[in-house]
Amino acid sequence: MSVIPSKPRYWLKNARVPLSMLQVEDKSIWENRTSEGLCLVDIQVAAGKVAQIVRANSQPIADMVVDVQGGQIWAGFVDVHTHLDKGHIWERTPNLDGTFDSALARVQQDSLQYWQAEDVYRRMAFGLRCSYAHGTQAIRTHIDAFGEQARISFGVFQQLQQEWANRLVLQAVALVSLDYYLTPEGVKLADLVAEVGGVLGGVAYMNPELEAQLNQVFRLAQERDLALDFHVDETDDPESMCLRKVAEAALRCGFGRQIVCGHCCSLAVQSPEVVAETLALVKEAGIGVVSLPLSNLYLQDRKSGRTPRWRGVTLIQELQEYGIEVTLASDNCRDPFFGFGDHDVLEVFNQGVRVAHLDGLYGESPAMVTKTAADLMGLTDVGRISVELAANLVWFKGRSYSELLSRPQCDRVVIRDGIAIDTTLPDYRELD
Structure with missing residues (x-):
């Protein structure tokens, strides 16, 4: 999977986002989705936040691009x-x-x-x-x-x-x-x-x-x-x-x-x-x-x-x-x-x-x-993907739900405030 850049502006292109966690004003984005309800979008990340969400490949892009290749992007x-x-x-x-x-x-x-x-x-x-x-x-x-x-x-x-x-x-x-x-x-x-x-x-x-x-x-x-x-x-x-x-x-x-x-x-x-x-x-x-x-x-x-x-x-x-x-x-x-x-x-x-x-x-x-x-939990700014919210996202390689749920997705990319974090798990020996 491509590496998330540390630069303040970039695009996640060709992403599939579950409709149920996507909040957008342009409802035509909802129409551009798979039979499983995965919306096909490009997401711009700027200064740690989601700056734009548009239909996939609907506009020219000048910023750095990370091609998600049809993988899924979820909210944290x-x-x-x-x-x-x-x-x-x-x-x-x-x-x-x-x-x-x-x-x-x-x-x-x-x-x-x-x-x-x-x-x-x-x-x-x-x-x-x-x-x-x-x-x-x-x-x-x-x-x-x-x-x-x-x-x-x-x-x-x-x-x-x-x-x-x-x-x-x-x-x-x-x-x-x-x-x-x-x-x-x-x-x-x-x-x-x-x-x-x-x-x-x-x-x-x-x-x-x-x-x-x-x-x-x-x-x-x-x-x-x-x-x-x-x-x-x-x-x-x-x-x-x-x-x-x-x-x-x-x-x-x-x-x-x-x-x-x-x-x-x-x-x-x-x-x-x-x-x-x-x-x-x-x-x-x-x-x-x-x-x-x-x-x-x-x-x-x-x-x-x-x-x-x-x-x-x-x-x-x-x-x-x-x-x-x-x-x-x-x-x-x-x-x-x-x-x-x-x-x-x-x-x-x-x-x-x-x-x-x-x-x-x-x-x-x-x-x-x-x-x-x-x-x-009374939280209105987490668990969803929307413009102006923090870019706290999880990128999965799985394109469909069958792909997503058939493997453990150990290669997922976790993005916090627009930056990919270290996903190394703690060692059980620390609990000894």
């Missing part, structure tokens, strides 16, 4: 649901039976033994370096926040947020069970989240006190003007309807900030009637949904000695049909909840396309890891 990835504080503990604390309950126990064991600031910093920084090298430009991480761990891990997050300020947009979500917010410690946690400019969140479980727990969380968020982000229904139990309960609480409280719900696995094992009722409420409440295909394939329906019977992911296509914003994200990486991964959102997209049969929906699906994910 947006990873809206991660767990950087848990990452890369698999080697020291593996989950040998691969179950959800064992994952919970093993993470708790590891945190009690190791999670001081130096350890959390080293692993989180490693994850950020991987994400950056793969082409991510914005990340939201959930942070385990019971007791003193909240101060430790949020302190590390703030340090990393400052260190990466010119390279990555970082957001943090408090992760506790919702009953915690009914305690004085839970109220203090909400204050800490507000202090660091984070997002209030937690894990919702079906229980007799769930409505009271949700009312409290929504009240704390409203008082502090915080967005909300929940883990819900990460189970194959059809009686688990926490997503519906969150939607009902949002409507009951008249909540005006963004709400995101991750996992939502039990939707896939509920009746069509129940699903329709829930999705109507989710749509009315304006809730965005995040599917986590890597970890949910790994954990869901896992029983010793038998092959899983279902895929674990939520109803992505049905959510889209209802007009609900749905995204894909990394979730856990090399920890007891998922023993693999490399913080590569292209891998997440690839898995999501294959598992949820999104290959017939390519026109919209790339936005699930770029523009739509950015929208759920």
Whole structure:
């Protein structure tokens, strides 16, 4: 692949850009696209920003030219649901039976033994370096926040947020069970989240006190003007309807900030009637949904000695049909909840396309890891390609989606502020 020049002005010629992340005033550009919804364009980069987007070969060009040769140009990835504080503990604390309950126990064991600031910093920084090298430009991480761990891990997050300020947009979500917010410690946690400019969140479980727990969380968020982000229904139990309960609480409280719900696995094992009722409420409440295909394939329906019977992911296509914003994200990486991964959102997209049969929906699906994910994070200047926005791009050699998703695209070029970055990944030995 051609080398991106270090000069302040150049053109990326003969590029294919997914329509779903391309924002242009000249709508004729949309008409010049492949059957898969890839627009054929030339992109001018000047002073670190996108200066022009025109139809491919539609005008003479005097500046330096980089011929993309029909390869794809994407906006930088947006990873809206991660767990950087848990990452890369698999080697020291593996989950040998691969179950959800064992994952919970093993993470708790590891945190009690190791999670001081130096350890959390080293692993989180490693994850950020991987994400950056793969082409991510914005990340939201959930942070385990019971007791003193909240101060430790949020302190590390703030340090990393400052260190990466010119390279990555970082957001943090408090992760506790919702009953915690009914305690004085839970109220203090909400204050800490507000202090660091984070997002209030937690894990919702079906229980007799769930409505009271949700009312409290929504009240704390409203008082502090915080967005909300929940883990819900990460189970194959059809009686688990926490997503519906969150939607009902949002409507009951008249909540005006963004709400995101991750996992939502039990939707896939509920009746069509129940699903329709829930999705109507989710749509009315304006809730965005995040599917986590890597970890949910790994954990869901896992029983010793038998092959899983279902895929674990939520109803992505049905959510889209209802007009609900749905995204894909990394979730856990090399920890007891998922023993693999490399913080590569292209891998997440690839898995999501294959598992949820999104290959017939390519026109919209790339936005699930770029523009739509950015929208759920409240970001208007990332995850999309538009004139006057920073030239934060990823250039793939793959011309079609079949080419893109059939190889790992290790030769991708990651462009930040118009300049190609070093995409060398950190060595695992640094974690020893």
